[in-house]
Amino acid sequence: MRDTSETAWWRKTRQLALATLAGLCVVGVLPRLVAGLLDRRAVLGLPLGTFLAVVAVPLVMLIAIFAFTARQRGLDRGHHVSED
């Protein structure tokens, strides 16, 4: 790394990557692990645990991945390391 600004940028990049991955791992596996509790309620004809695992989680991941790309682009530009 060339200077402190770039060091700070990499630190924030690492934090963003870790937060995104850890957050989505939890979001991905939690509904399955607590499905027994959630399935007492129904959404759109599905038990809640099933609804979250099959419908909501993939949608959350899709939104999160686009949000991540936008956040990372902002980070790159803010620290003047972007490709443009």
Next chain:
Amino acid sequence: MARRSSATTYGRLATLFAVAFAILSAILALLGYFGLPANVLGSVLGGAVLLAFGAIGINAATMQTSEFYLAARALPPPVNGIASAAAVISGTLFLGLAGSYFADANAAVAITIGWCLGFVVLAVCFAPYFRKSGAFGVVDFLGVRYGGRAVRLAAALVVGLALFAATAAAMVSAATLTALLLGISAGTAVAVVTALIVVTAVFGGVRAITRTAMVEYIVLAAAFLVPVTIVAIREYASPLPQLTFGFALRDAALLVLASGRDLAPPPTGQSWATAGGGEFTFLATVLTLAAGVASLPHLLMRSATVRGPDRARRSAAWGLLFVLLIIAAAPAYAAFAHFLILREVVDGPIENLPDWIFTFGNLGLIRICGVEAVSVDAVLGACSGAAGFTGNLAASDLSMSGDGLVLAAPAIFDLPAVASALVALGALAATLAAAKAMAFAVASAIGHDLYGSAREVHPSAGRQLIVTRVLLVAIVLLAAWLASDAPDVAFALAPAAISLSAGALFPALILAVWWKRATANGAVAGILTGLVVTGGLILDRRYPGFLPFGRLGFSELTAAIGGMPLGFLAAIGVSLASEPPAEERQGIVDAIRRPGGAPFVQESESL
């Protein structure tokens, strides 16, 4: 300007193809309504679309190396996302996922979440850094980062082992579907598929693979989404099957209750999030897929075809969107099929079973009372001996292979014959796209990343191109041979693509970007350890007794749960035991991480 012209080219191609495909499908549907036989419908639709695939591939032929290997690094992220999705959907997701929801919902939920996480890992951990490195493929990337010949050799070995059987399996599926659609023999179908892959990939490389992948995605998406959407509209007045399949599950459960008989619990009538399997299997599948999908060589190398790191990251996001369009509809197939089978078939007289039962029974996909449902007589013969037989079909008598569910769905949904041809064509498009992408990844890994980097040979760009093309033909022919000679072996080993990528490549790839202290020796140790352990567990699954200490119970897919941690341990341990990487090597890592500036490997150097 170049970006706009590239987007325009792909946009025009997609629009023209989509319009022509829709018109042809509509005309054939009309002719089918007026009595054109189903086999003629399938032959005309299949023949026309396969000819279009071939023509688009040949039209994209190129002699420029950057076009051949990288599509000139000018693809817009959505186009690259479509090509990425087409390269990985294959028969596994197109045919297999809905079948998994039908047969083993726990596995299907894990597969859905694992694939989504895989694209997230790709976007977060690999894609931008891979693009910034300027590498062409996984082997090249690891070679650039770690330096030395051993890393390239070890990575090329994994790429070859991981993707070859999967290529052959995709070709088996493609040949079976071609034979079904065109009404030709299995041997001729293998020849047709081989010729199609060769003409579309060998002359145009990534440029041709991308253009054909885009139109293949249009076909597979239409084929997957149209039938299930029609049923959702017909049954629940909603054009969104992804949000209405819960009502079909509820109605199926009500039918079971209303029947007042001790019917077998329907596989889709219970909570899918808790059905079958344990937490360990679920977590192992999710983790293996997340790591394996992100490390798939033919997916990762697509990051090299866009203009910069940010676009590579966005390509992965678009890729997830296009994969999700398909996999989000998979549970609807299982739910609607289950509900309609219960409503239309179960509890009816066996003499009145619909024709599709016997069509798919003859393909070995449907069994009734323990025998393949090849005819009414065969079914009656098997069921009449059962206790409490009434002459009607009980739900517990019917057993359907998940693999056949999507192909049988148009008949189960009572849709016209053109829908059956459309679904078979969609599955064919998915398998062709995957086979091409995987075969090219292996050829490029050896022809460019390995042979092209050999200092003692120092081949010219033209020679590398010839070698890669010859290798591509050889790989496709070898895969065709395996597809014809031992299709069961190809199918059994196909899931190893994801498992071996996760077990052997993932640790070296993660450490390459995120740990500067990782050394070439560490990377080689990690790759080989992951390969041996994951490969050993896969072979133990196929050949019981292969491991001296007894079976550990991993599947082909979850074997990486053994290989991946040990791969990490070996890579980290050996790296710490070796001298730290030189300043120059650590500078390469900095350059790969930084989005701005020139790629580490300039195309002129590499070619």
